[in-house]
Structures are given as C-alpha cells and as structure tokens.
Amino acid sequence: MFRRKMVAVGEWGTSIGHALYWIVPQTFRRRRGHVPPVRVFEQLDRFAIGVLPLLIVVLGFVGMILALQLATILKLLGVVEFLPDIVGVAMVREMAPLLVGIVLAGFAGASIASEIGSMRVSEELRAYESFSIPPTRYLLAPRLVAIAIAAPLVTAFGFYVGIGGGLLISEGVLGMEAGQYLTRTAMALGIEDVLLGLLKGEAFGIVVVSIAWFEGNRVTDGATGVGRATTAAVVKSIVAVIATDLLLTMLFFQMG
C-alpha cells in the first residue's frame, strides 16, 4: 500500500518534471518541441475567463459575510471604522487566494481530470504517444503555463470582488462612505500583503492543475474510473490547497 502510494507520488513528480522540461527551456519554439501557444490560449480562456462569474458570486458573498460578521463584534468594541482594514487584509492575504484555489479545484480541476481521463479511456493519450507527441508537452504543459498566467490574475480580481462585497455591506448597512472605506483599505494593505496573496494564488493554481492531470492520467476503468478520478481530483486538490496555504502562511510567519 505504502509502496504503491510512493510510486504514485513518483509518477506525479515525473509528469510535472517532464512538463517543466518542455516549458522552461523550450517554451513557444516554432516547430518540433514547442509548447503550442494556441493550446495555452485555449486553457487561458478556461482558467481566466470561464471562472470569473463563479468568482464574482463566491468572493462577493464571502466579502459581504465577512463584513457582516466583523461589524457585529467591531460595533460592540466601538471600533467599527476598522472594518475596511480587517476585511482588506483578510481578503488579500487569505480569503481571496484560498477561495480562488478552491473554486479552481472545483472548476478547472474537475474538468481537467475528466477530460484527461476520457482521453485515456478513448486511447487519445496513446495516440499522442504513438505519434511521438509527449502528452506532458502537448496537454499538461499548456495547462501549467496557462494556470501560471491566469491564477495571479484571477486572484487579483478576487481581491477587488471580495473587498467590493465588504464595501457594499459597509455602505448599505453601516452607512460608511465608499471613499472612506477604500482609503482605509488602501492604507491598511502593504505591497507584501498583495505579493503574498498573489503567490498563494499561483501556488494553488499549479497544485490544482498538477493533481487533476495526475488523477485523469491514471484512469483505467472506463466511465466509472473517469468519475472516480474527477472526484479524487477535486477532493485532493482542496486538501492540497489548504495544506499549501498552511505551509506558505507558516513560512511567511517565520520570515516575519
């Protein structure tokens, strides 16, 4: 059992290694050996555009919930003017990247795992191999490049949506002026907060894509296997995103 798990981890690492081998020194070479740009753009559309409506709903609502919860306590303490500071910092350092990671796990992770799993079942992956076109270059690398570009962008978008949700509550329920709210938020946030949030988003995106690839690529049992891989990809991605979050938070806590 343990041995099988170690082999699985080894296969996962090998796939990522192969993809990086194609991405790092050879990205976008014109002919043989290039990561096809058109495939990267297809994936960018999926990761950066397709996910936006869901992010607006999730992060907008969470921003509102956070503001409402904090308002009750801050009112009791008589420091309700600190609401924008807390919502801003919480959203940028933690909530937006984490929720982006979880949304990506459900949105991109599930679709990648089912897509690659179906390709495994229908022998499409074998067909790539039979033409000496490495699936790690043609299928995984474009997804990794796309998520590396898209994840920080959608995380940054998440900052605005989450803070916007808090703003709506502050203005509508607490009567705080929008200008005052935004000024306080900007004052509270440092560049290191933004960078940490973006770095987390990037890390979560890569974790989600690599796990989804791995689960899809090892499908063996037809349609049942595809379903199982999709579930496994989402569950493992969410756990891995939260674990990565903890690791990065601890690391940055140590670094001060």
Added chain:
Amino acid sequence: MMMTDDITVASSPVEVAPKEPGDARDIVVRIEDVHVSFEGREILRGIDLTVRRGETLVILGGSGCGKSTLLNCLTGTLVPTRGSVEVLGSRVDELDAAALDAHRVQVGFLFQHGALFESMTVRENLAVVLHEHTTLTDEEIDILIKMKLELVGLRQAVDLRPAQLSGGMRKRIALARALSLDPPLMLYDEPGAGLDPISLASVDRIIATLARVLGMTSLVVTHHMESALRIADRLIFLHGGQVIAEGTPSQFREHTDPRLRQFLDGDAEGPLNEPGLDDDYAVSLLGKELAQ
C-alpha cells in the same frame, strides 16, 4: 510480395517465417522467442515471426490470446519479458526513449476505435502530426492533408469534428492520420471493430490499396474472417500466447485443425472453449459441497 505455399498447423508453437530465400533487408519485422507476462500470467509464449516488405499479415485469435500485446511490442509500448523484437532494422526492445520516439514515427498505428483527438477538427488531427514531425509550411501541410483525406475518400470532411463523423468515417480519418507521415509499416488493431459491412469493405480496400500501390507492410489484428481472408497475403492464428497455425488465405479455408476450424466457422463449442468454466459455475452457484 511473399506468399507461402504450404500451411503449418501444429499443437506446439511453430516458427512463422517466409519460406522463400530473400534479401535480409526485405525483412521489416523479425520477432524471436518473444514472451510477455503480466502479474504472473504469460500472455505471449515464445512467438517467432518474420514479415517481409510489402506483405500484409493478418493475426487471428480469440479475445485475450495476445494479438494486441504483440502489436504493442512492435511499437515499443511493451517490452517483452524475453526474446527480441526487431522492426525496420532496430531492436525495439533495446531502444532508449529518444530512439523509441524516432521509431514510432516510422510505424503507423490504427487504433481500434480510431482514437481521434476529439477537441480538434479533422484537419487539425492530421496537421498536429505533420507540424510535429516535418518542416513543411502551413500551405504544404494543407495540401498534404487533402491528399491523405482523398486517399480514404473523405476530403469533404476536413473541417468536421470527430463527433460529427460516423464510426466508419472516424476509422478512415484515423487511417489518414496514421498515414500522414508515410510510415513504411502499418499496424491495424481491429480495423473492422464496430463497422457495418460496407464501411468494413471500404477500410479493407484502402488497406489492400496501400499494400498494392505503395508497397506498404501491414500487420492486421482482426476478428472478421471475411475481411481477414480478403486482405491477407498470409495469416497466423494465435492461441494461448502461441502461434499454432500459419498459411495463405486459401490454405486457411481448407485446413483441418479443429481449433482453427472452430474459430473460422464461429462454433460456440469446440477445443478453443475456456476450460473449467462450467465446473466453476456449479461451484459458484451451489457451493463446494453441494456441487460435489
């Protein structure tokens, strides 16, 4: 084209080799004493096989007898546990990853269900292979794609997606894609699977044309007897991971070996039936004590 005059039917493995003396350079596939095992189960047990340039060899056998495993050994997807596999002058079982990539470009493979790239159009299915392995311009690739599609009679399907194609069309598009790099050796894994008789005849005609006009060497795994006898120069019959018969189509039609006879006639009862299934059924149904 090599044609043998005598049929070999034996209960033990026989070496399948051309009977005519010929130039060794004409040999495209040479398999010697190949054994393949999975999890303790031996799939192939000492296969010897030689295929000459321009020959169409059909591999027959029941499900699970090792036909597809044999093809996978030729592409290098599987490494035999024992024995040697030589294709187009290279020992496939000894190639490193880079050499294996180069080898696969020379071996066309038609998958059982086509394995078309579903997210791409027919044009893109062929173009991706040509972009990958040639330095042709986009215009040249476009011309080549039309030529390959014309070869399989589907030039008008160039902008369709696989989901818009029938089973027969998918198979022919997959064949056009497999032929896009003009491989000297083509491997067909159940080309007739899921096809109606007309589509099957159409695929057969293409396979025969490729051999006759282009001198292409072909190995065809199939269950369709009519199709096999139509396209084959030579046939072999696999059973229990061994070659138990080989000969020309006319020799296969007339042979007397009961195992081959059962397969060719499609009899439900005979020596090829899985042993012990009925005994196991009684035990599984009634339990060991009652079954006895």
